[in-house]
Amino acid sequence: MHIIHVQIHVKPEAVEGFKTATRANAQASLKESGVVRFDFVQQQDDPTRFVLIEVYRTVDDQAKHKQTAHYTTWSESVAPMMAEPRSSAKYIDLFPEEAGW
Amino acid sequence: MHIIHVQIHVKPEAVEGFKTATRANAQASLKESGVVRFDFVQQQDDPTRFVLIEVYRTVDDQAKHKQTAHYTTWSESVAPMMAEPRSSAKYIDLFPEEAGW
Numbered sequence: 001m002h003i004i005h006v007q008i009h010v011k012p013e014a015v016e017g018f019k020t021a022t023r024a025n026a027q028a029s030l031k032e033s034g035v036v037r038f039d040f041v042q043q044q045d046d047p048t049r050f051v052l053i054e055v056y057r058t059v060d061d062q063a064k065h066k067q068t069a070h071y072t073t074w075s076e077s078v079a080p081m082m083a084e085p086r087s088s089a090k091y092i093d094l095f096p097e098e099a100g101w
Numbered sequence: 102m103h104i105i106h107v108q109i110h111v112k113p114e115a116v117e118g119f120k121t122a123t124r125a126n127a128q129a130s131l132k133e134s135g136v137v138r139f140d141f142v143q144q145q146d147d148p149t150r151f152v153l154i155e156v157y158r159t160v161d162d163q164a165k166h167k168q169t170a171h172y173t174t175w176s177e178s179v180a181p182m183m184a185e186p187r188s189s190a191k192y193i194d195l196f197p198e199e200a201g202w
Binding site: 003005019022023026027030038039040041042043044045049050051053089090091092093094095096101 | 104106120123124127128131139140141142143144145146150151152154190191192193194195196197202
């Protein structure tokens with residue numbers, strides 16, 4: 001698996017709008033054949049901070065995701081909501097086995 | 102869901118031992134009734150860095166996890182492997198729906 005964790009910090013007034021836009025993107029992304037998971041979580045002690053946990057089968061599947069209309073729509077709509085630039089790190093899976101993702 | 106992301110940085114010589122110990126802990130943890138996921142990933146550009154993505158049904162289920170023998174065994178065995186103290190953050194789930202975790 002090719003896994004991306006995206007750390008996101010939004011402006012306080014943008015929290016609800018960001019949640020709506022990102023849920024819509026996650027639902028559409030999960031329908032892509034190369035997307036295994038697209039989890040979206042909110043930090044308990046700071047509701048302006050979020051993480052996207054994107055699990056792709058291959059590196060190429062991430063590239064395909066960035067070419068979708070729903071990614072473009074999301075990226076453009078959330079750009080003005082950011083309190084600071086997004087950061088991300090790439091991972092490989094160690095557990096569970098492939099069928100468990 | 103009550104979700105914990107644990108950021109872990111180990112000494113270079115401890116990478117393989119850490120992977121073995123943590124896979125064993127993840128397998129045992131996933132059998133706990135309150136543990137929904139226990140994902141273990143390794144950073145692509147720095148193989149000494151890992152993340153545990155622990156998904157519990159409730160806060161109490163995390164407390165129960167910390168009382169298990171496999172948690173104690175893991176915690177004690179990996180303590181000397183750390184390059185720096187572990188850090189963690191707590192999250193709530195926004196997507197997918199409960200059945201998707």
